[in-house]
Amino acid sequence: TELEAGFERTIEHHDRIEPRDWMPEGYRKTLIRQIAQHAHSEIIGMQPEGNWITRAPSLRRKAILLAKVQDEAGHGLYLYSAAETLGVSRLQLTEMLIEGKQKYSSIFNYPTLSYADVGTIGWLVDGAAICNQVPLCRTSFGPYGRAMIRICKEESFHQRQGYELLMTMMRGTDEQRAMVQESVDRFWWPALMMFGPPDDESPNTAQSMAWGIKRNTNDDLRQRMVDMTVPQAEALGVTLPDPTLAWNEERGHYDFAEPDWDEFLQVIKGNGPCNAQRLAHRRRAHEDGAWVREAATAYAAKREATS
Amino acid sequence: TELEAGFERTIEHHDRIEPRDWMPEGYRKTLIRQIAQHAHSEIIGMQPEGNWITRAPSLRRKAILLAKVQDEAGHGLYLYSAAETLGVSRLQLTEMLIEGKQKYSSIFNYPTLSYADVGTIGWLVDGAAICNQVPLCRTSFGPYGRAMIRICKEESFHQRQGYELLMTMMRGTDEQRAMVQESVDRFWWPALMMFGPPDDESPNTAQSMAWGIKRNTNDDLRQRMVDMTVPQAEALGVTLPDPTLAWNEERGHYDFAEPDWDEFLQVIKGNGPCNAQRLAHRRRAHEDGAWVREAATAYAAKREATS
């Protein structure tokens, strides 16, 4: 049809699709799922770092951490707004999340066990997120791409802050250095899993790339992350927990071992260390806040009625 | 009447009135109120010390404190049982407590602010309780007197443990000694208030003494407490926060200043530092536990039905 042809042309020219434009139902559905999953990740991602706000070891770090977690709430807001242009509401998406019908990034099902984890999440997790997200700034759906531009800017600021925390801790005491190493040991593999399963087990990649809502394969992005991170780890003075890690002259990339994909599947299935805890936290906040949201609605209605 | 005469005779001979005996309605009511107030004090009294169980600074002290607070629950149990012989139920009394219709000792409306308070409560608060309670072992109502005998034994054990904690802390660091002094400064006056208002403002004393459910006046007991405590404070090496405290050769007692009776009245009226907190804690535990008590009742009924 005419509409389909127009859509295909826009995609081909790497132009943006806008909410008022015609789009195939599969494109819309896939986008909603992807944007929602991304928004949920920002919101659930507030928890592992938020866990340390009340224990931040200096007032400066407390301000940085609180502002960072607040930024994640802001990212959630933009992304829910982008999804809303596709005809779903934030409330619907939130309910899908707390009923376990939509996913969020599996990384946030890992616990934060020391203050070093705040730095490691900034460095590795935000680092991986940036690898994933920078290409999405050129995604074919306008509102999503524009949200990603803003988010990526803030994410790379967060990543630098995380790296700077680890760098400062490495200049501190032996205990602090040990804390950083222990944290990196725990997060390295889960961070690599953030790019999703190997390409040959990622059935939706081809369609998403054809629609311009995914720009690189999982394995490409994972390699990019490893290549970027190894020199940073050296500068930091930590050892990445992969004895096979080595520069491959021929490929022009670092070789590295496979993450434990069984663990990945377990976490995706709901058996991660914190899946239940994260959802329960979100559900409780949502339910405990219902009376406030209702009061705000009722008050606004009264004001409207009397004005 | 014959019954009244028998009752009066029993009182006069310092014999015990037992639950099956005839007693005047005023006696029964006063006793219920007094025993319930005493039971409530044990239960509410679990909170200020319980506040430090999870922060006890050694495993030995944690065991001692947990066992002590457990004993208080036990004392509550005996006392509610004694009250039940007068025809009220524990549930009724608990509801009177959480609705604010019956009182408990005002001392428990003060906060515990350091681990030294655990020792100070043992020393001064249990000390004052013993002064109050030892005469009650000879109270005219049998079940109450027998409960008091058992309770007094345990209370004096607790008092020694509290004193021993303070003694140990005084042998520790400067910070620990300062902590003990600060604690004694906070608890001295509230402990003296535990004996109630001055005799000339204590209208019920005469009737209670006539009925043999009170054996000494408030001021007598307060003087006994001061006389007992001053040498203990000297042995401990702390200063009691009363510059007028001095031995009076003539009276054969220590002179001491008046507690701040305005403060006492404020606390009795509900404006103590923790009144609302203590009642809210008790109410929440009671309400949160309702489903468990109901389940136990339902299960017992089912078992009975099938046996």
Added chain:
Amino acid sequence: AGELAQECLRLGDDALVLSHRLSQWCSHAPDLELDIALANIALDLLGQARLLLARAAAADPSVVPVLPEGSPVPAEDALAYFREAAAFRCSRLVELENGDFAQTTARLLLVASARLAEFERLREHADPVLVAIAAKGVKELTYHRDFAAQWFVTLAQGTAESRRRLEAGLAAVWPYREAVEPAVTQVLTVAEVDEPTAGRSVSRGHTEALSRLLAEMQVVARAHPRGQW
């Protein structure tokens, strides 16, 4: 200098502790907008706390706890993380646990109104640093008070449930009030909420909540007195 330091400690500790309480809402608020707003207020207060604690340390270095030799901990952190509860100068009102959003709102209305009035007065203070801190703080506190007032009215006039909670929350914090500013009275009037009848609660030092708050807040810093962060 000692008096100035004590004044800065009192104002700084109030800001530090209330900021901490508000930061506990992070990821728990009724919606994302409120989560962000509460974090903003917490950040403003944290900023005030840092300036005030630093000013206290500069005015009278003897108020700063002594740390092991070679410790890189700055004065603001030595004050925040290495004092015992008894050395804090904050009011009991800021120490109280958050309760629900209604109680948090009622407390914020009381504190922000009283603090705003105090900061207005501080603009005439002899110490120019304190004057500058106050000038910046007045803008922030005006926003905090207005935020609290707006939600106070919304909850009072929203639903029966929100009104019930608001009244309970106000009653819970009311005994710990210090001065009740005219701005508060005015908000109560607009919200059609009566002043609670409870008297001011007798004080014997801090609340039991403060030492628990500090146990959590100080745990990492104290485990690493020579740490760099």
Added chain:
Amino acid sequence: AGELAQECLRLGDDALVLSHRLSQWCSHAPDLELDIALANIALDLLGQARLLLARAAAADPSVVPVLPEGSPVPAEDALAYFREAAAFRCSRLVELENGDFAQTTARLLLVASARLAEFERLREHADPVLVAIAAKGVKELTYHRDFAAQWFVTLAQGTAESRRRLEAGLAAVWPYREAVEPAVTQVLTVAEVDEPTAGRSVSRGHTEALSRLLAEMQVVARAHPRGQW
């Protein structure tokens, strides 16, 4: 000796942490009898923890954290109060927050049953001290398991609400189980409760709950490393 010490630490830390969790019920239990019973179990476990930590320290003094010179802190307290979360050897199951009484009961059933089976085996251990600790512990743990089993059945068969809560509580702790003892299966059968379907949860170290628990538990001891108590 190193292996014995590690075994004692694992068993001791489990007892210490579960004891701490149960002690949090004190003054919060559904009735006075339960308050007393939960404190009793907490006290038994605390006693086991003290014996086991002391045994670990004697078997391998290198496991005991080094304290400032002149510190009078005994080895059991150095181990309990001066290790970081990462050095604890307890299972995640004991670290979890209590939840409601149903969840506490479900967890206690799992832990007491597994620990009882382990203590039965320890009676054949080469170390006579551990054998003695196990012999004493078996009696206590039998009571703990029976207490939990009785309440498990009561809640399962009591009311619809108690059954709903019991099932939710069991589901919450189930992913953190280690071995499921035949005794547990039997209690589930009697209670007519199905085993939850959830798999065992992936482990990357402790739960987030442990470091919070320790922050509270250790705060006073750590503030006074030279203190006497």
